[in-house]
Amino acid sequence: MTEVRSLATANLTKAFGGVVALDGATVTFRHGQVNALIGPNGSGKTTFFNCVTGMIRPDSGQTTYRGQDITRRAPHAIVRAGIGRTFQLCRVFPRMSALDNVLAAVRPAGLVGQLRGARARVEVDRAWGWLTRLGIEHLADVEARTMSWGQQKLLELAGVLMSDPETVLLDEPAGGVNPALLDRIGTLVRELNAEGRTFVIVEHNMDLVMSVSDHIVVFDRGRPIAEGPPSLIRTDERVLGAYLGV
Incomplete structure (x- = not known):
């Protein structure tokens, strides 16, 4: 059952011109766990x-979720399937309040309806x-543009959670975030995971990765080179060489 409900890829490949960003990446993320995807800059994580x-469309390969092929689905259809994500650079409406940002995240025709005052x-x-x-x-009535970077990251996450995703992909949640907010994000991830949500986190902050993750996949040059629990990844020679430069 766990395998059927996993987010998995098989031979996922993507090139931009002559640069191969993903090179036949085959990965399975574990349902019900906090998974991390780490690797050096340019290793293909984003x-x-x-x-x-x-x-974006891969050049070849397949992505499955809950046993269903989602490779060619549009982003909104993938959200409906149960996958939500944040971005490395926050995607919020800068001149809208925090509350309106969160409401806009769940309205398909949504933003227009919201601006007309049609709120359930x-x-x-x-x-x-x-x-x-x-x-x-x-900060509910505060415009997003006046919020700190860390607060905007929390706001973006609130919008993602409004769609009630079973699986949440976080792209560098620790980037530019102060220690207090970082602790809050780490605690929230563990709480939401305990409530049944699966996470996949792309992150460079190894303290966060090692403290919240159950399972880690390491990328290098567009493909996985190691995976396992934090205790094994810390000492894996391939990881030390590719990611830590040892």
């Missing part, structure tokens, strides 16, 4: 996320709930 979530009470309550859960409810 390209992998983009292919898996339909932002249940959605407003859920949005407030996520803002409160992430500790930014005091």
Whole structure:
């Protein structure tokens, strides 16, 4: 059952001109766990996320989720299938309030309807709930552009969670975040995982990776070179050579 419900790829390949970003990447992320995807800059991690979530089309290979082929689906269809993601560079509406940002994330025709004032009470309550859960409810009426980078990352995550994804992909959640907010993100990931959500995290902050992850996949040059629990990855010679430069 776990295997059927996993997010997995088989021979996923993507090149940009003469540069191969993904080179036949075959990976299975474990359902119900916190998975991490690590590797040096340029190893294909974000390209992998983009292919898996339909932002770009792979040249070849396959992505499956819950046993279904999602390789050619549009991004919104992949969200409906149960996969949500954040981005390395936050995607928020800078001139909209935090509350409106979260509400916009769940309206397919949504933004237009929202600007007309067509808000369902249940959605407003859920949005407030996520803002409160992430500790930014005091910013509900504040424009996103005035928020700190870390607060914007939390806001983007709140929007993702509004779609109630079973699997959440986080692209560098620690980037530019102060230690207090970083601790909050780490705690939230573990809490949400305990409540049943699967995570896949692309991250360079090894303290965060080692503290929250159950399973780690290491990329180098567009393909996985090692995987396992943090205790094994810390001492794997291939990881030390490719990622840590030892």
